[in-house]
Amino acid sequence: MFRSASAMDTTKLSTSESVSKKKGKKAKKQVQSEEKPVVEMDTVSEVKVEKSTSGATFPPSFSMSEIKNKQRRHMMFIRLKQEKRKQKLELKKKMKREREALGDKAPPKEVPKTIENQRVYDETTVNPEDEEVAFDEGTDEFSAYFNRLTNPKVLITTSDRPRTRTVKFIEQLATVIPDAHVYYRRGLALKRVIPQCVSHGFTYLLVVNEDRKMPNGLVLCHLPDGPTAHFKVSGVRLRKEMKRRGKEPTEHTPEVILNNFTTRLGHTVGRLLAALFPHDPQFVGRQVATFHNQRDFIFFRFHRYIFKNEKRVGIQELGPRFTLKLRSLQKGTFDSKFGEYEWVHKRHEMDSCRRKFHL
């Protein structure tokens, strides 16, 4: 026992020693690394010496990247970060004290920069009073819908041989979009399906494309001769996967919210999505479908709301949830080979700036 105790003691000593040794090593390391460049300067090329003497720093500084030992380098980096954080906190405290001291005379708080704040101004942003754009929109392919001459009738289908997930997705979409009919694709060519849809009075053809058992694309074709939009679908959450959801959506027509479609292209896409739903929402149903555009991604959510009193609203998310990203907008009905494209997403040209968005 005595032996074991001593053994334990020695081990304890050793650990404490090792800790102190580490610290010592760190201290030594710093000194050594400071000395190293001095040594190197003498032995290695003249250019380095010239650099150090021409620079303003003396003694010559070293950079963390020159330490070859990964552990030591990492420890140095951690310490540097801690120092920086400390300085930042101190600065914040100082500013807060100054602000409190000045009271009303304090300068206004600075607004942090976000990518949405820094967005490059898009010259195609629509001015609400613009006559030419108003005429263009008043007489485009959606004018029949927006002048209340037609009601939407949507045909939903998928690519051939869909898997369970896609099938459930389109079934849920059909409950969200009023007057939607789901059909099995049967390997039919879309170019042949379209004239039949037109003769049956459909106004929209919605095709959900599937890849590797997941829905990943959406082709939305406005039917008489309207534009065809091709979207990339991501983040699909079916009803059973949603937490704290409400009961099934009812047959009432929902309200539609379109957020942040500011540019001319955004207007076209927004109108395309709005024309999926009938004009007059039934407020009795208290359901709302939201298409929120942020950074060129369109987020779709379907909620049921209830006003608890005049200022507070409770919302319950029902229905599927997915995000869309526009890949191309083609003038005319679906014709990917010979159709004329109004807008095509070209990754290398359009995605080079992080602050430039098109919708």
Place this chain on the structure above:
Amino acid sequence: MAAKSQICSIWLGSETGILKGVSLSKKQAFNFCEMNSLSRDQEVCVMAWGDENESEVLVGSVNGTVSTFSTDKGIFTGSRECGDPSQGRFTGLAVTDSSLITCVESGLLKVWKEGSTDTVEVNVGSGICRMRQNPSQRHRVATGGKENPLKVWDLERPDKAIFSAKNVAHDWLDMRVPVWVRDIGFIPDSDKIVTCTGHHQVRVYDPSTSQKRPVLEAQFGEYPLTALSLTANQNTVVVGNTHGELATLDLRKGLMCGCLKGLSGAVRGLQCHPSLPLVASCGLDRFLRVHSLEDRSLQHKVYLKSRLNCVLLSSREQESSSVDVTGDVEEVKAEEDKDEDEVWDTMETVTEKSKKRPAEKEKAAVTGVDGKKKKKLAKK
């Protein structure tokens, strides 16, 4: 209105029926129309210069009227009915010796004489996509369309085409190659004709030889080529397709020289400047873009709120003043050529380009020697 129209160097026709004039030197765009009486059936299909000194613009609309717009006065001076919408849209408009030549999609090519109502009619076949006039021999006209091969007509002898192209041989599967001529261009100083097809082919025909099949065939991209324009130097041609890809092709070998970037929608109208190395393009993305052909960079980009159908460039003096930047560089180049070695010349011109053109600047950053400098330039 007159002052505005006199400074405009580029004229565009839009789908909303508005004639737009753009002045690059002043960086302004003007609409010449009546805002109250706009309608979709006035959509501009074709545009052409009314006369040699480019003082009149002829605008052909969907409802069959051809209006004359005077650039000096800035107003529409007249219009005439040249057919009805049942026969399709205008696919070509040209002027010879005070008579107007129009062609519609159904194939009816008509020569309207000034003052009198009698017309010379030629049926050039159905499904016409384009009719173009030979700029050197004004009485010759070429037409082509979907399943309608290239035909050259002489209006003095309108019974039969002077030249009718033959389809190429069957392809490697021994199947007939479909024909779809989308745009035509006449190569100056020779009899040759260039066409671009909806099956992404560019073909050169030579009527002076006995060969009716194309002399040269080149392919570009995978999408239908919608517009074509010959450059000031005769060996290259610029084509655009439905995806907004513009490319310059060399007609000597049939190889692609380079692409012009920036367009995001289908190219509807394309024209090269007669003397300067510039090309103006317009399309469904509602922008007018002017690219320089020498370094393929974007010189001007103008947002015009409607989809654009046709573009007309005027060869006026104002163009040269607007292209100040390139003009200065060229002058400086010339001076240095005299004094210094060729090596120093090329070095200096590269840096000058990087200062003046932001597109080139990024390229210069990539080729930088010092790693740190590279990062700084990229951030800018």
